[in-house]
Amino acid sequence: LGMPAPLVSLAPRRRSRQLMVRDVPVGGDAPVSVQSMTTTVTADVDKTLQQIAELTASGCQIVRVAVPSQDDADALPVIARKSQIPVIADIHFQPKYVFAAIEAGCAAVRVNPGNIKKFDDKVKQIAAAAKDHGTPIRIGVNAGSLDPRLLAKYGKATPEALVESALWECSLFEEHGFTDIKISVKHHDPVVMINAYRQLAGQCDYPLHLGVTEAGPEFQGTVKSAVAFGALLAEGIGDTIRVSLSAPPVQECKVGIQILESLGLRERRLEIVSCPSCGRAQVDVYRLAEEVMAGLEGMEVPLRVAVMGCVVNGPGEAREADLGVASGNGKGQIFVKGEVIRTVPEHQIVTTLIDEAMKIAERMRDDGVAS
Ligand code: SF4
Numbered sequence: 001l002g003m004p005a006p007l008v009s010l011a012p013r014r015r016s017r018q019l020m021v022r023d024v025p026v027g028g029d030a031p032v033s034v035q036s037m038t039t040t041v042t043a044d045v046d047k048t049l050q051q052i053a054e055l056t057a058s059g060c061q062i063v064r065v066a067v068p069s070q071d072d073a074d075a076l077p078v079i080a081r082k083s084q085i086p087v088i089a090d091i092h093f094q095p096k097y098v099f100a101a102i103e104a105g106c107a108a109v110r111v112n113p114g115n116i117k118k119f120d121d122k123v124k125q126i127a128a129a130a131k132d133h134g135t136p137i138r139i140g141v142n143a144g145s146l147d148p149r150l151l152a153k154y155g156k157a158t159p160e161a162l163v164e165s166a167l168w169e170c171s172l173f174e175e176h177g178f179t180d181i182k183i184s185v186k187h188h189d190p191v192v193m194i195n196a197y198r199q200l201a202g203q204c205d206y207p208l209h210l211g212v213t214e215a216g217p218e219f220q221g222t223v224k225s226a227v228a229f230g231a232l233l234a235e236g237i238g239d240t241i242r243v244s245l246s247a248p249p250v251q252e253c254k255v256g257i258q259i260l261e262s263l264g265l266r267e268r269r270l271e272i273v274s275c276p277s278c279g280r281a282q283v284d285v286y287r288l289a290e291e292v293m294a295g296l297e298g299m300e301v302p303l304r305v306a307v308m309g310c311v312v313n314g315p316g317e318a319r320e321a322d323l324g325v326a327s328g329n330g331k332g333q334i335f336v337k338g339e340v341i342r343t344v345p346e347h348q349i350v351t352t353l354i355d356e357a358m359k360i361a362e363r364m365r366d367d368g369v370a371s
Pocket residue numbers: 275276277278279280281282308309310311312313314
């Protein structure tokens with residue numbers, strides 16, 4: 001089953017060529033995918049695979065691992081084989097690790113044009129090896145490591161500088177007939193980043209990996225990423241996303257998924273429609289919303305649950321949701337699919353909502369909604 005048709009749509013998706021990151025299509029009409037990056041030492045295979053398993057469970061579709069040393073490169077074959085989701089090797093400075101990652105069966109390799117001066121004379125061999133193994137390359141430009149030549153030309157990491165760096169690196173691969181490429185042009189400033197991706201989108205048809213780099217601690221990074229990705233995705237730009245937070249990678253993944261769900265680009269699972277509360281609230285809305293969210297976390301069917309503080313908007317929102325409560329006077333009217341099924345005292349609201357949610361989820365599963 002697909003997603004419900006939205007009332008209004010985003011701009012049509014930019015036309016990009018499609019490539020395969022193992023079994024995950026990126027670009028073309030493929031759904032926008034969510035990526036994250038492990039924070040473990042890659043050479044610690046058990047810990048890295050454990051973190052990948054956690055990311056997989058949280059809905060991550062592609063994972064990147066850093067490869068700064070030979071020990072990390074040596075760990076790639078096992079990690080690539082055992083990971084449930086495609087593994088991308090992230091490589092700076094050392095061309096030999098690019099070859100190792102391709103040989104190891106990594107699903108793709110990310111290289112940074114700003115840090116690969118030593119790569120330029122190796123592009124021919126890299127292109128040949130990547131082509132032989134069907135391994136795509138991400139050209140990942142980053143404001144913090146912009147090619148010194150372009151830094152001198154533009155004075156700083158402007159959108160034009162980021163785009164020129166990416167397209168220059170692409171041209172080196174294209175000269176050798178290699179076009180299995182996706183691109184990122186990341187900056188910590190969403191305005192620069194948005195403009196860079198807009199320019200890039202107009203100048204090539206490669207799939208684009210969106211990212212606000214070094215977006216900051218969780219709260220700030222979440223807002224910056226949501227604003228930047230939202231602007232671009234609403235214009236149809238972006239084929240895969242990575243939220244960068246100074247926080248555990250599972251959190252990055254959850255934020256990425258929430259951004260896509262908010263834009264109707266990924267099927268919603270649990271959605272809590274809760275009011276901000278105000279002087280009219282007759283129950284503790286924050287606590288109710290948190291408890292309902294916690295009680296239903298991991299729910300795999302798309303379920304909208306309304307938690308409303310009073311009767312002003314409560315019955316209306318609760319009626320629109322699959323399930324809801326409109327509170328008042330120390331009690332909660334419980335709605336299921338628009339009908340009041342019962343009124344319970346405040347201390348039973350959460351358990352009643354969770355019980356009813358489980359029943360609805362079971363019916364949806366029986367109907368095949370969660371397949
Ligand atoms: Fe205030 Fe009621 Fe609206 Fe909640 S639903 S914000 S309590 S008026």
